Amino acid sequence: MTTLGRSVEEIAAAIASGEISAAEAATVHLDALARVDKELNAVARLEPEAAAAAAAEKDAAAASTGPLHGVPLAHKDIYGRAAWLHEAGSAVLAGNRAAVTSSSLTSLDEAGALDIGRLNTVEFALGPAGLNDITGAVKNPWNTEHITGGSSSGSGACVAAGAVPAALGSDTGGSIRLPAAACGVVGIKPTAGRIGRTGVFPAAGSLDTVGPLATTVRDAAILLEVMCRHDPADPQSVDLPAPGPLATIEDGLAGLTIGVAREYFFDPVTTAVGAALEGVISLTEREGGALSDVAFPDIALTNRFTMAIIGAEAAAVHRPWIETRAAQYGPQTLERLVAGLFIPASAYIAALHQRHAALAAALDGPFAAVDVVLVPAIPFEVPKITDPSMNAEMIGYTTRPFNYLGLPCMVIPIGVDGAGLPIAVQLVARPFEEATLLRAARALERALAFRESHTPGITA
Amino acid sequence: MVERDGNARCGGERVSGEVDWAATLASQGIDEDVVARGKQAAARMSAAAATISHEPADGMIPADLVVSLMARRKAQ
Numbered sequence: 419m420t421t422l423g424r425s426v427e428e429i430a431a432a433i434a435s436g437e438i439s440a441a442e443a444a445t446v447h448l449d450a451l452a453r454v455d456k457e458l459n460a461v462a463r464l465e466p467e468a469a470a471a472a473a474a475e476k477d478a479a480a481a482s483t484g485p486l487h488g489v490p491l492a493h494k495d496i497y498g499r500a501a502w503l504h505e506a507g508s509a510v511l512a513g514n515r516a517a518v519t520s521s522s523l524t525s526l527d528e529a530g531a532l533d534i535g536r537l538n539t540v541e542f543a544l545g546p547a548g549l550n551d552i553t554g555a556v557k558n559p560w561n562t563e564h565i566t567g568g569s570s571s572g573s574g575a576c577v578a579a580g581a582v583p584a585a586l587g588s589d590t591g592g593s594i595r596l597p598a599a600a601c602g603v604v605g606i607k608p609t610a611g612r613i614g615r616t617g618v619f620p621a622a623g624s625l626d627t628v629g630p631l632a633t634t635v636r637d638a639a640i641l642l643e644v645m646c647r648h649d650p651a652d653p654q655s656v657d658l659p660a661p662g663p664l665a666t667i668e669d670g671l672a673g674l675t676i677g678v679a680r681e682y683f684f685d686p687v688t689t690a691v692g693a694a695l696e697g698v699i700s701l702t703e704r705e706g707g708a709l710s711d712v713a714f715p716d717i718a719l720t721n722r723f724t725m726a727i728i729g730a731e732a733a734a735v736h737r738p739w740i741e742t743r744a745a746q747y748g749p750q751t752l753e754r755l756v757a758g759l760f761i762p763a764s765a766y767i768a769a770l771h772q773r774h775a776a777l778a779a780a781l782d783g784p785f786a787a788v789d790v791v792l793v794p795a796i797p798f799e800v801p802k803i804t805d806p807s808m809n810a811e812m813i814g815y816t817t818r819p820f821n822y823l824g825l826p827c828m829v830i831p832i833g834v835d836g837a838g839l840p841i842a843v844q845l846v847a848r849p850f851e852e853a854t855l856l857r858a859a860r861a862l863e864r865a866l867a868f869r870e871s872h873t874p875g876i877t878a
Numbered sequence: 879m880v881e882r883d884g885n886a887r888c889g890g891e892r893v894s895g896e897v898d899w900a901a902t903l904a905s906q907g908i909d910e911d912v913v914a915r916g917k918q919a920a921a922r923m924s925a926a927a928a929t930i931s932h933e934p935a936d937g938m939i940p941a942d943l944v945v946s947l948m949a950r951r952k953a954q
Contacts (some may be wrong), residue, residue, distance in 0.1 A: 623949075722926030729923050730941030734949070737942055741897065744906045752908070756916035757923065759899055759942055765924035766941030 422450050422878040423580030426489050426637040433476075433488040440476035440488030444469045444532050447490035450581040450878035451535060457876050458557045460566075460575040462495040462536040463503060469534040476530060485640055487530035493586040494570045495536040496543050496619040497523055506619045507539040509552050509746045510739055520617030521649040522586060522628055529644040534582075537572030541751040543588055543621045544732055545569055546596050546813040547801075551748025555803050558601060559874040560839050564800045567600035567813065569593040569621075573631045574601035581878040584632040584641055590621040591724055592817025595829045595844060598631045599795035602831040602840030602872065604859070605631045606638045609849045610824035611656040613642075614649020622731035623654070624770065625724065625821045634869065635830060635860040639663040642852060656850075663853040671707035671861045674854070677788030681713040683816050686797040694833040694841040695794055698862060702792070705865050707858070712784035712791060717819050720776055723769035724818040725811075730766040733758030777823050777849075785848050790858045795829040795842035816844060826852045830859050831868045838875070 421429045421443050432438050438446075448466050455461035469490065476488040498504045498516030505511045523533060541550050548571035549555045556571035558564040559579040566574045570587025574597025577585050587594040589607040598605025606629045613628050620626055630641040646660035678699055687695065703709050714720075733740075736755050744752055784791055794816050801808040820827045827846040835841055843862070847855035863869075900913045 719926045722923060726923040726926070726941075729920065731945050733940075734942035734945035737946070741902055742906075744903050744908050749912075753912055753915060753919070756899065756903070756912050757919035758916075759897075759940060760917045760920035761924050761941040762920075763939035763941045763944045766944060769926075 421446055424583060425633040426486065426583045426640055427634070429489050429583055430485060430487060434482060440473040440532065441470065443488055444473040444490050444534055447582055448534055451492060451576060454559070454576065454579045454581045454876060454878050457562060458559055458575045458579065459554050460538050460556045460572040461492075462505065462507070462538050462553070462572065464535040465502065465533065469532055472532050476532070482530065484529035484644070486526060486644065488532060489530070490532045490534045490582060491526065491584055491586075492535040492537050492576060492582050493523070493533065494539045494543070494573050494588060496539055496588060497536070497586055498617040498619070499523055499533060503536070504619070506543065507541045507550050507553050510743055516617065518617045521614035521652070522618070522645045525645045525647060526641070537576055537585055540569035540571060541748050542619065542732070542736070543569040543590065543593060544751050544754055545810065546592055547808065547810045548597060548600070549750065549803070551750055557803070558800065558839065559876040560602060561837060561875060563802050563804070564837070564839055565600060565803050567596035567796065567800070570597045570631060574598055574603060574605075577601070577603045577631050577633060578874050579876055579878050584630050584637050586628060587631050588618060588621070589627045589629060589821065590625045590728055591821050592814040594629050594631060595795055595817050595827065596813060599829045599831075599842035599844075600800045600840065602842070602868070602874065603631055603633060604635050604638045604828065604830050604863070605629070606642060606828035606852070606855070607820070607826065608642060608646070608852055609826040611654045612826070612850070612852070613645045614647070614652040614655045616649050616651040620735055622728040624727055624731060627821065635856055635863045636664070636667060638828065639667055639856045642856075658850060661850065661852040663856040666853055666857050667860045669857050671702060671705040671858060674790060674858055675708040675710055675788040676702050676858065677710050677712035677784050677791040679712050679714060679784065679791050679793050682717045683793040684797075686812060686815060687794055688798045690799060690835045691794060691797060691841050695843060698832050698843050698866075699792065701862065701865055705861055710788050712788055714784055714819070715779045716776065719772070720819040720822040721815065723772060724822045726761055726765050726769045727822075729754070729758035730761045733761070773822060773824075780823055780825070781848065789847065789854050791846040793844050793846065795844040799835040799837065800839040820846055825849060826855050828855055828859050830863050831872070832862070832866055833868070834872060
């Protein structure tokens with residue numbers, strides 16, 4: 419049998435039943451990554467020796483080592499594993515090796531997963547389109563002329579192509595949700611603090627969140643559950659029980675109220691994306707969910723605040739390198755970092771100070787009346803890589819506000835546009851209510867059956 | 879923030895002193911327009927905060943300095 423294009427759940431079941439060994443699965447997925455990389459430029463590097471050694475351990479184990487026993491995964495090239503190359507899609511860190519293994523990878527290891535390589539990222543995870551002047555643009559498997567979204571560009575492309583069933587990404591302004599949306603896969607950004615970030619190269623510490631891009635909503639739930647644990651080395655990490663989403667994930671929309679936030683979020687929506695979203699809104703009601711219109715007060719400000727925070731914090735991380743090694747950065751990244759150097763402290767502090775008030779307003783306002791909010795993921799069709807009119811700032815227009823608010827949110831595919839590129843919806847929930855979020859997403863996924871009816875042009 | 883990463887301890891090492899970014903970048907062969915465009919972008923990003931800030935957004939104290947100071951304070 420082949421495990422290509424299969425979900426985490428399906429591959430884990432195949433290994434558990436003896437249909438395929440962990441070693442065979444590792445080989446199949448390493449070969450698949452190498453194959454799709456030729457067309458997608460999505461792989462930073464493969465780790466066949468480490469993967470084979472880990473797989474052999476799994477196959478020799480007397481019993482399952484966890485829910486991800488033997489499942490091959492690969493991750494965005496900002497996740498450190500001790501002694502592995504750790505370059506963050508940059509020339510600045512060329513040849514750099516990680517000193518520690520990131521806490522989220524340790525969680526996956528302990529659940530039995532195999533780590534078989536690193537996937538391309540926007541340089542230092544700073545950009546929403548999936549472009550990278552150093553390593554080149556990752557290409558969208560649905561149509562290689564189009565962007566993947568970013569910054570977890572390789573993760574989106576490789577999961578969509580079926581080369582790995584899931585991959586970790588990171589999300590500071592939309593960098594999990596945007597490539598998931600553009601590549602037609604599932605992506606979840608958990609509540610800020612849910613998953614520890616130790617050993618993940620930072621973009622902007624106040625906003626950085628880590629999480630999976632996955633083949634199915636259930637897969638996203640499985641990985642989330644495994645990774646939700648307290649990380650004492652991460653000051654943002656919370657010590658809460660994992661959300662246990664699988665217990666309620668098949669419960670459907672009945673009993674849930676879904677808020678549609680049209681103001682601001684739907685303003686730039688194009689005809690094709692709007693039609694797909696209206697279809698999902700109708701479907702939500704047919705599936706038993708109650709609908710309500712909601713609005714977030716001053717949400718446009720949060721978009722700007724997020725950009726100011728990212729700019730300032732990224733500039734702080736990179737400042738010594740900008741002083742001495744500026745020419746090693748790609749032009750787009752350098753421009754963004756230099757802009758961050760000129761953000762005044764008063765603006766940065768004001769942006770941070772408004773966060774709690776904005777969250778309180780969201781909880782007292784829209785989330786007082788609804789369980790989940792529905793908004794666009796990317797408000798327009800996925801642009802071409804060479805599109806001169808591409809407005810990168812607008813790609814994250816609907817995602818950045820939820821980094822600022824720290825809310826859990828996820829995207830799932832809902833259809834395709836005229837060029838065959840995916841269209842996605844974004845769902846948002848109250849802090850730490852990932853189980854409700856996943857339940858709503860699973861209900862829509864089941865009703866839409868997108869995966870069963872759509873296949874990208876390039877598959878593993 | 880930067881201390882999250884085990885081997886990329888970059889930020890927080892120079893938290894005082896003015897830097898002439900135009901000269902610093904020009905010495906590395908970077909076009910001076912990058913600084914001009916950076917200032918314009920920073921002004922756009924800061925505009926929203928300036929509308930609600932009680933302080934004038936005068937740019938006298940760069941935000942990255944504050945970020946680095948906060949990181950250093952946490953590390954101590």
